[in-house]
Amino acid sequence: MVDKLNDDIGEEKRLQLWEMMLKLRLVEKKAYDLFLQNLIKGTSHLALGQEAIAGAFGVALKQGDYTFCTYRGHAHTLARGSSIEGVLGELMGRQCGLMKGKGGSMHLTDVDKGVMGSYAIIGAHLTIANGTALASKYNKTNEVSVCFFGDGTTNIGAFHEALNMAKIWNLPIVFVCENNLYMEYTPIHEVTAVEHPAADRAGAYDLDKIIVDGNDADEMLRTAEKAIAKAREGKGPSLIEAKTYRHSGHSRADPGKYRPDEEVKDWMENKDPIKNYRAKLLDFNINEKIISEIEEKIKDQVEKATEISMASPIPEIKEIYTDVWANGGSEWHN
């Protein structure tokens, strides 16, 4: 039963979160459709099923805050307010893409929105996110940096280097481990010394052990807000382990056959963050009409953005030679 009298989140924010998560879900689904039509080339890693994590942070963060995500970063990018056509256009290699086709699915970047890049070499971006946090501290501003990564990432050295540095320098940063139980095709528990890959390591860096149900959007929002507030107040870094599950395979090429059918079914049917949140909104007596109107609005936005992306020209070949250097070019000799 929901406790409507002591509701710390409230209808307005819940609807905001609903709209956000739904957008992430529908864009990812659209991305999947576009692959099937061969309109998206290369690889791509969907966050279907993990929307509550990026969504909650999207709602909790402010303009000016910095986020860093992985190759599984379409959702995290959209959650900061990047345009749908910017994301889909990039996946499709069009001029309207966020980086005009220079980066692709795994490197979505939108600095105006605080999206400081999507990183495809495991672990690197934890160290880089420390750098924007360090800059906020150096400049005595109060922006917060947030860094998303997977469970598998906790086993690379950069994870440990980054946590130690964030702690010793008391950096305004939130590390968010999305534990979807698998690193690529291997169950995380088979290759990790501890049960909770991030949370069980927190103590080594004098950080609190924080484990949250990453598919419970309300809980995710509360956890995000708390950690962000802590960082903003100058009280240092947090490490959050959010338990979740991806609905699709690791990447485009992966049917995900290494996962037991029962397990997949349970997460899809009983633990889907979107389905469960819709039910929760109804429990809170939010008018179903409002909920559906938002659904229609997002569907419409996704369709329009898809049309814009498909109509957008492909990049000009001369773009190959631009923007290696700050002077806009790529010359290396006179």
Next chain:
Amino acid sequence: MAQLTYRASVSLAIAQSMRKDQKVFFIGEDVGAAGGVFKATVGLLEEFGKERVMDAPISEQAILGAAMGAAMTGLRPIAEIMFSDFLAVCWDIVANQIAKTRYMSDGQINIPLVIRTANGGGSKFGAQHSQSLENWSMMIPGLKVVAPSCPSDVLGLMDSAVKDPDPVIFYEHKSLYAFKEEIEQTDISIPIGEANTLHEGKDITIIGLALMAQRAKEAALILKDKHDINAKVIDLRSLVPLDLQTIKKSVIETGHVLTVEENPRLCGWGAEISSLISEHCFKNLKGPVTRVTTPHVPLPSADILEDNTIPSVELIVNEVIKKLKGE
């Protein structure tokens, strides 16, 4: 007029940049309180305090990652990697992240940072603390590669490197830290990408970098005194960007070229220069472009072994004589 060592010019160059721009800070292992393992950063902590001179843990990835992230916001970090050999443990941050982020982001992100590192042999430190690794960074689009050969170049090139909107790897040569020079003006700027002529001559062009440029100059003095050969010695100062025009101009005059590299033979920078010369100056050549490098071996440690691995002045002299006189 003051006599300045290469070592002292490093700390002075950093200090000058930090005095000029509040956005500049310095991060590395043992760089603050200890003043650096080569004592090239003595006095910086005292002058600028802990906020701007940060002693970091032994976490090369975290050091360069933090420097990169800070640079992405517009700060201008100088990060030290104690020995260039240690770049291997953070090469992802250098080669995949720092070098490529501007391009992949379609120019949304600039990374104005300087990685300075102690490079090169001569100290008998063995194969993991003596390498000349400019080649590694030269191969990666998006990195500028600077290697000063004297105190004034340290001052002038560091000033430009810190102001540069792109990432610069600044290779300081360990065997040059004690090198002295009379310097009139310390607050100077030398554009990155302009080679320097260390010795004038029209018989042969010798191209070197850092310690090898200084050895080439010594060789040129001997060649002139004892063998009546006038060698032009070009100190490249930077591999990226490369001053091809200066090379071309000299090769057109001399028709003979020798590159002098401290790295092992394969894929050394001299190979790229040799290829550029054959493309651009083929008709001017009077013979093949030849290269002096270390043999293709890891660097050994014992005096006699290291000394016979790294190209010496004598070796350069002999190579030139062999080329020009066929002896």
